Amino acid sequence: MSQSRLETPRLSDVIMQRMESMILEGSFKPGQRLPPERELATRFGVSRPSLREAIQKLAAKGLLTSRQGGGTFVSEQVGSSFSDPLLDLLANHNEFQYDLLEFRHSLEGLSAYYAALRSTPADKERLQARFEELRATYEDQDPVREAEADAAFHLAIAEAAHNVVLLHTIRGLFNLLEKNIVENLSLLFERDNSRSQLLAQHQALLDAILAGDGEQARKMSHQHLVYVEEGLLELSKRETRLERSLRRVQTSE
Numbered sequence: 001m002s003q004s005r006l007e008t009p010r011l012s013d014v015i016m017q018r019m020e021s022m023i024l025e026g027s028f029k030p031g032q033r034l035p036p037e038r039e040l041a042t043r044f045g046v047s048r049p050s051l052r053e054a055i056q057k058l059a060a061k062g063l064l065t066s067r068q069g070g071g072t073f074v075s076e077q078v079g080s081s082f083s084d085p086l087l088d089l090l091a092n093h094n095e096f097q098y099d100l101l102e103f104r105h106s107l108e109g110l111s112a113y114y115a116a117l118r119s120t121p122a123d124k125e126r127l128q129a130r131f132e133e134l135r136a137t138y139e140d141q142d143p144v145r146e147a148e149a150d151a152a153f154h155l156a157i158a159e160a161a162h163n164v165v166l167l168h169t170i171r172g173l174f175n176l177l178e179k180n181i182v183e184n185l186s187l188l189f190e191r192d193n194s195r196s197q198l199l200a201q202h203q204a205l206l207d208a209i210l211a212g213d214g215e216q217a218r219k220m221s222h223q224h225l226v227y228v229e230e231g232l233l234e235l236s237k238r239e240t241r242l243e244r245s246l247r248r249v250q251t252s253e
Contacts, residue, residue, distance in 0.1 A: 015044055015054035023063060023074060023143045030078045030171070033071050034064070078168075101229050105222060107170055108154060112217035114161035116209045123160035124210055130156045131206050138195050153202065159208065201227060 022028045034040065034055075041051045055072060058064040066072050083195040119127070158170040201224040208217035 011046060011050045012053035012057065015046055016050055016057050016124075018044065019058060020056060020063070024079060025162075026159050026164075026167055026171075028074045030074050031076045032074050032199075034073065036071075036252045066107060081238040089187060098229065100177075103173075105225050107166065108122040108225065109155070109165075109218045109221045111158045111166055111170065112205060112209060112221040114163055114166070115157045116212050116217040118162045119160040119209060123156075127153070127156050127160060127209060129210060131202060134202060138199055141195070150202075157205075160209070197227065 019028070028034065035043070037048050037051055037055075041048045044051065055064060059066065059072075063075055063078060064072055065075050115127075128151040130149070132151050134146070137146045137149045140146075146174070155170060158167045161167065201220065205217060205220040205224060209222050
């Protein structure tokens, strides 16, 4: 009986698969410029022609893009879980912000749980750095910068969870998440002591992850989002009361 011949994979295919894994795990992020060919070839222990062939295959798949004189970049579309039209719809209709908060409860609670169980020393160092950046923005009291730092902190938690599906789902929502947080923070900061409350909640979440306590990390994530949701509901009711008062004044004139 004849046996089928085992084919040796092309070196460029092996390199391509390795780079695909690095994109999936977040080692190469959307929009990131790749290191120079010489550096990558040395890192993988291969020749530059083999590396170049792998890069061409990844570009054909839409995972990499080249810019004239500017190098090779990971496509911005990598990890985009939602189409642009849908993102625009969600971003421009505030009535759906509670749906987004509910979704965040599920995603971020799971991220915090796995980050506590799986985060490496390098992950923990990155989380601590993101938290310090967040703390610094609170001192400046700039809602936009605070939102960017807030979203970056939560994204770092997703990276530390080491689940590529979870990571890319959250990353796909990153721009929408930033806009949502900007709007939430702008409203919440109207409440007394909100900044100190939010910072304490993020600190408790970070402490639980660093301690490796998955259930506590999930609980702290949940409590943080409950605080945000309750605050927004309270402010929404206040706005409704003000609108009713204005209507009464206008009709009585």
